[in-house]
Amino acid sequence: MSYTIDGETGPWELVIGLEVHAQVVSNAKLFSGAATEFGAEPNSQVSFIDAGFPGMLPVINRECVAQAVRTGLGLNAQVNLWSRFDRKNYFYADLPQGYQISQFAHPIIGTGEIEIALQDGSTKVIGITRLHLEQDAGKSLHDQHPSKSFIDLNRSGIALMEIVSEPDMRSPEEAGAYLTKLRQILRYLGTCDGNMEEGSMRADVNVSVRKAGEGFRTRCEVKNVNSIRFVMQAVEAEAWRQIEVWESGGTVEQETRLFDTGRGITRSMRSKEDAHDYRYFPDPDLPPLVFEQSWVDELKAALPELPDQRRARYVADYGVTPYDAHVLTLEKETAAYYEAVAKGRDAKQAANWVMGDLFAAINRTKTSIAEPPVSAADLGALLDLMADSTLSGKLAKEVFEVMVETGRAPGVIVEERGLRQVTDTGAIETVIDEVLAKNADKVAEYRSGKDKLFGFFVGQTMRAMQGKGNPALVNEVLKKKLG
Amino acid sequence: MHPTDFTIAGAVAALEEGVISAEELTRAHVAAIEALNPKINALITVTAEHAIEAAKASDTRRARGEAGPLEGIPLAVKDLFCTEGVPTTAGSKILEGFVPPYESTVTTRLKRDGAVFVGKANLDEFAMGSSNLTSAYGGVLNPWSRRNDPQARLVPGGSSGGSAAAVAARMALGATGTDTGGSIRQPAAFCGIAGIKPTYGRCSRFGIVAFASSLDQAGPFARTVEDCAVLLRSMAGHDPKDSTSADKPVPDFVASCGQSVKGLRIGVPREYHIDGMPAEIEKLWRQGLEWLRDAGAEIVEISLPHAEYALPTYYIVAPAEASSNLARYDGVRFGKRVAESNSDLRDLYERTRAAGFGPEVRRRIMIGTYVLSAGYYDAYYLKAQKVRALIARDFREAWSKVDAIVTPATPSAAFAEGENSDDPLQMYLNDVFTVTANLAGLPGLSVPAGLDPQGLPLGLQVLGRPFDEETVFAVGAALERAADFKALPGMRAGA
Numbered sequence: 001m002s003y004t005i006d007g008e009t010g011p012w013e014l015v016i017g018l019e020v021h022a023q024v025v026s027n028a029k030l031f032s033g034a035a036t037e038f039g040a041e042p043n044s045q046v047s048f049i050d051a052g053f054p055g056m057l058p059v060i061n062r063e064c065v066a067q068a069v070r071t072g073l074g075l076n077a078q079v080n081l082w083s084r085f086d087r088k089n090y091f092y093a094d095l096p097q098g099y100q101i102s103q104f105a106h107p108i109i110g111t112g113e114i115e116i117a118l119q120d121g122s123t124k125v126i127g128i129t130r131l132h133l134e135q136d137a138g139k140s141l142h143d144q145h146p147s148k149s150f151i152d153l154n155r156s157g158i159a160l161m162e163i164v165s166e167p168d169m170r171s172p173e174e175a176g177a178y179l180t181k182l183r184q185i186l187r188y189l190g191t192c193d194g195n196m197e198e199g200s201m202r203a204d205v206n207v208s209v210r211k212a213g214e215g216f217r218t219r220c221e222v223k224n225v226n227s228i229r230f231v232m233q234a235v236e237a238e239a240w241r242q243i244e245v246w247e248s249g250g251t252v253e254q255e256t257r258l259f260d261t262g263r264g265i266t267r268s269m270r271s272k273e274d275a276h277d278y279r280y281f282p283d284p285d286l287p288p289l290v291f292e293q294s295w296v297d298e299l300k301a302a303l304p305e306l307p308d309q310r311r312a313r314y315v316a317d318y319g320v321t322p323y324d325a326h327v328l329t330l331e332k333e334t335a336a337y338y339e340a341v342a343k344g345r346d347a348k349q350a351a352n353w354v355m356g357d358l359f360a361a362i363n364r365t366k367t368s369i370a371e372p373p374v375s376a377a378d379l380g381a382l383l384d385l386m387a388d389s390t391l392s393g394k395l396a397k398e399v400f401e402v403m404v405e406t407g408r409a410p411g412v413i414v415e416e417r418g419l420r421q422v423t424d425t426g427a428i429e430t431v432i433d434e435v436l437a438k439n440a441d442k443v444a445e446y447r448s449g450k451d452k453l454f455g456f457f458v459g460q461t462m463r464a465m466q467g468k469g470n471p472a473l474v475n476e477v478l479k480k481k482l483g
Numbered sequence: 484m485h486p487t488d489f490t491i492a493g494a495v496a497a498l499e500e501g502v503i504s505a506e507e508l509t510r511a512h513v514a515a516i517e518a519l520n521p522k523i524n525a526l527i528t529v530t531a532e533h534a535i536e537a538a539k540a541s542d543t544r545r546a547r548g549e550a551g552p553l554e555g556i557p558l559a560v561k562d563l564f565c566t567e568g569v570p571t572t573a574g575s576k577i578l579e580g581f582v583p584p585y586e587s588t589v590t591t592r593l594k595r596d597g598a599v600f601v602g603k604a605n606l607d608e609f610a611m612g613s614s615n616l617t618s619a620y621g622g623v624l625n626p627w628s629r630r631n632d633p634q635a636r637l638v639p640g641g642s643s644g645g646s647a648a649a650v651a652a653r654m655a656l657g658a659t660g661t662d663t664g665g666s667i668r669q670p671a672a673f674c675g676i677a678g679i680k681p682t683y684g685r686c687s688r689f690g691i692v693a694f695a696s697s698l699d700q701a702g703p704f705a706r707t708v709e710d711c712a713v714l715l716r717s718m719a720g721h722d723p724k725d726s727t728s729a730d731k732p733v734p735d736f737v738a739s740c741g742q743s744v745k746g747l748r749i750g751v752p753r754e755y756h757i758d759g760m761p762a763e764i765e766k767l768w769r770q771g772l773e774w775l776r777d778a779g780a781e782i783v784e785i786s787l788p789h790a791e792y793a794l795p796t797y798y799i800v801a802p803a804e805a806s807s808n809l810a811r812y813d814g815v816r817f818g819k820r821v822a823e824s825n826s827d828l829r830d831l832y833e834r835t836r837a838a839g840f841g842p843e844v845r846r847r848i849m850i851g852t853y854v855l856s857a858g859y860y861d862a863y864y865l866k867a868q869k870v871r872a873l874i875a876r877d878f879r880e881a882w883s884k885v886d887a888i889v890t891p892a893t894p895s896a897a898f899a900e901g902e903n904s905d906d907p908l909q910m911y912l913n914d915v916f917t918v919t920a921n922l923a924g925l926p927g928l929s930v931p932a933g934l935d936p937q938g939l940p941l942g943l944q945v946l947g948r949p950f951d952e953e954t955v956f957a958v959g960a961a962l963e964r965a966a967d968f969k970a971l972p973g974m975r976a977g978a
Contacts, residue, residue: 054581284727
């Protein structure tokens with residue numbers, strides 16, 4: 001059942017396309033050698049090129065081009081061996097050159113597609129229209145002085161990839177899933193860190209609404225939305241606004257809007273009439289960007305495994321369910337952690353521990369998979385202690401909690417606290433004999449057919465052994481003695 | 484012989500032989516500047532003290548046996564080249580107070596080779612003009628004057644008018660210029676000296692204030708073709724800081740000046756016989772071709788069918804690029820800022836740019852903005868780019884028939900202040916023979932070849948294949964030898 005919003009005149013479909021600005025992971029800016037570190041002192045990472053000084057010229061950073069190509073490959077997209085930079089002209093105080101160098105007519109990456117996973121278990125393919133490289137602008141700070149604005153050019157000239165989707169999404173969920181998947185791919189590739197709160201990934205959301213079976217109606221663009229949650233909220237808020245406009249007899253005008261996160265509504269930023277005339281033209285300072293297919297092939301060969309491939313491998317090689325594989329591959333760090341635990345061990349058990357105990361511990365301790373409360377090596381060692389019967393499952397959970405608390409290795413904890421499971425049949429027999437002797441009445445009841453009492457004897461035995469009895473052996477000996 | 488009368492090649496020899504020191508040579512030029520610059524206004528900034536210090540250092544280097552190829556040679560630098568620690572104005576008020584914290588690649592290379600800079604040469608504002616009259620620092624007086632109207636204030640041409648006048652008046656042995664539509668070749672012709680715009684990409688544009696990036700190219704002025712070759716050798720070469728600079732070896736241009744033109748095919752474009760061209764120009768052109776024929780070259784008539792569209796094409800492409808290149812002069816980070824206490828950003832831009840840019844620059848920014856605007860882009864900018872491609876194709880076809888092309892450098896001799904300034908279109912006609920080389924990226928050399936009836940110098944232009952400056956120098960040197968141009972401007976050092 002497809003997603004619709006019910007207005008007064010009936011159901012409305014949503015049409016959504018996203019333009020994502022993703023900051024390229026690179027040490028230097030797109031056209032200058034200046035550094036790109038986040039959070040540096042204002043105006044400390046600015047070359048004369050970034051500041052638009054007279055006579056300064058841009059020189060393309062090869063690594064940024066490689067990152068764009070890698071991303072294109074990750075988006076199953078066409079890589080254009082010939083592309084070109086254009087100037088997008090407009091005046092603003094944080095745009096030192098008076099133009100942004102971008103790729104307007106001939107982007108480096110053409111059409112591609114990615115598959116998104118939806119909550120109902122279905123998947124959907126979303127088309128990628130293009131990806132192009134461009135420079136970021138600086139930052140205007142209006143709150144530092146009562147009557148002046150300050151400019152920080154650290155961001156000026158940093159490489160961005162603008163990734164434009166087809167208008168293929170039909171619900172806030174799909175928009176969220178698209179952004180999630182895109183971010184996942186970028187992080188796997190290491191081409192963008194995807195940190196929306198630091199502004200290294202931002203989305204412009206194009207929304208229109210229509211009745212079933214119609215062509216496209218006028219769309220509006222909601223600019224610079226900076227979290228996946230806000231994108232989903234902005235889609236819904238903007239769709240409702242447009243539905244109200246249409247249903248009250250009005251016409252949606254094409255315009256650029258902003259999402260007010262506090263009030264959960266979109267506000268007009270500028271109308272089509274006020275839209276800039278950017279006077280795009282080829283940047284005469286830069287020859288066309290040309291590279292060989294062989295270079296693309298090299299980059300392709302060196303590409304890391306992507307989320308879809310990894311998910312398929314987990315299902316095939318580790319025998320985990322597709323859902324578990326999806327969860328384990330969502331974050332590159334989780335997948336790496338999981339693989340370190342699963343390697344050479346019971347992969348399903350590893351998956352259960354990572355998604356169960358480890359995720360719970362991360363939530364409880366407010367840590368992250370990147371800096372986990374228990375290292376993958378320690379968790380693996382814990383699984384080994386279960387495999388060699390040193391620990392029962394129950395004891396392992398206890399040891400795990402101590403590991404979370406103390407950060408110590410499981411072997412050390414087992415030794416220190418004497419948590420080693422008892423596998424000595426003689427010792428188990430002795431305890432069982434005592435238990436049976438103490439509960440002669442229950443033994444009689446059991447033998448007269450009350451089978452359910454077996455669990456009682458197990459519990460009594462384990463308690464007498466402080467939980468350290470090997471459950472299988474306890475069962476075995478009990479059966480023999482009671483039988 | 485007065486030290487300012489040396490050629491560069493001659494001065495290099497004299498310095499090597501110890502006939503003169505770099506300090507003496509520089510002091511002679513500084514004295515010439517002090518005497519003449521107040522009248523000629525060729526230099527916006529005179530760096531006399533810097534120059535004398537640099538000359539002393541040069542003498543020390545020479546004494547240590549570390550002399551570079553231009554060791555101790557006093558040069559003027561067009562004030563479009565950024566020079567570290569020395570004000571750089573681009574002839575505009577908007578760069579008032581701007582002292583670059585960096586040096587252009589071309590001037591870096593000249594310094595590396597030992598050159599001594601005596602000052603920053605006047606120019607049309609942002610290199611936009613053919614008279615030097617658009618400079619915010621006043622016009623430059625051409626050192627030559629009319630025989631029967633010596634009081635007429637003649638222009639030196641433009642935009643590199645100060646560079647050309649300084650070299651002609653012997654305030655420097657050579658100078659740097661830039662040429663976007665003729666800005667080296669036209670002033671060289673007007674001032675009776677040689678000047679070459681090399682192939683686009685031959686010299687780095689890094690650190691040169693941009694006018695029209697796809698057309699701008701640096702080049703030298705000097706009083707002989709050989710001296711131009713000496714200077715270009717130092718200026719040229721690949722620069723990783725300019726993506727449009729060519730990664731090609733720099734040939735020995737000086738050696739090319741001695742090459743024979745025998746057997747070379749010299750093209751004469753039919754379309755360059757324009758209506759209303761003065762008879763003396765036609766005559767000089769014919770004379771030049773005869774000299775080359777006498778030297779063993781073959782003269783071949785060729786056709787450049789799109790040449791007639793070159794000027795309008797140029798006046799779309801160049802302003803379009805300029806309108807974007809000049810957007811950075813906004814009063815925010817450097818140069819002039821004009822703001823009221825209650826200025827908002829837009830007001831700051833408007834006041835700053837209105838006060839900072841002169842009328843010709845404003846006109847070109849408006850033309851450029853217009854031709855790139857939505858709805859006009861296809862009709863103007865895009866069409867101009869297509870015509871530009873056709874002009875380049877015309878030349879490619881010509882190179883299958885000829886090795887070089889010879890034309891007049893300008894459609895007239897130097898004009899007087901006021902004569903051409905009412906009608907900007909009339910002024911733009913000055914570039915009619917020169918703009919094609921910029922549009923097609925070709926090397927073009929202007930050689931003084933004769934005088935008009937008023938005793939004013941006239942130049943011939945030699946065009947060559949891309950990156951074949953060697954043939955251009957060979958043909959230019961042959962014309963120079965045949966013309967044996969000995970006339971001197973009335974206003975010069977030692978006169």
